[in-house]
Amino acid sequence: MTLKFAANLDDLNPDEPYAAMGDKEQIALYLVDGEVYATHNVCTHQFALLSDGFLEDGCIECPLHQGKFDVKTGAALCAPVTAPIKTYRVHVEGGAVMVEL
Template identity: 40%
Template sequence: MSQWIAVGAYDDIEEEDLIRFDHEGRTFAVYRVDGQVYATDGLCTHEQVHLCDGLVMEHVIECPKHNGRFDIRDGRALGAPVCVNLKTWPAKVEGGQVWIQI
């Protein structure tokens, strides 16, 4: 059964940046781009590196280890060395808080 989980304040996420969010043994990456929020799994599908140390450029997260890139809107792997998509999660802003549905 899915539920909405509060991640933190919307204003705590800089524009074109992300935060790491851990919940029940799982790591998520929560992004703010063009005023919208997005959420993906927080580990790269290539070598399980934390994406929170990566670089956000528009709607793309670049893994800090081997520079693999994913589209944060749909989790699509954008080329070598990554070939497995990231799982994405619904995200919203309500009352100044960011929420993800897991």
């Protein structure tokens, strides 16, 4: 397990995705009901950035074709997406959002 700094907690807004980098991977962060979640930032359908999408009720909608993923589990929730997105464990330490890579 390698923890990498992804963002300051103050940078995150409820129901608004946040783009971050972890080593060579693009990561999207989400603040949902006071908890921080992290997924890969690229849609499994057509490679759009999920951080440019619409976040509602713990689901991120891809900005390209409106496929949805659960940010907690990475599950694909509706067409056209069928493959899940990778999720990462998150640790918040002293206001720093750390992601397990």
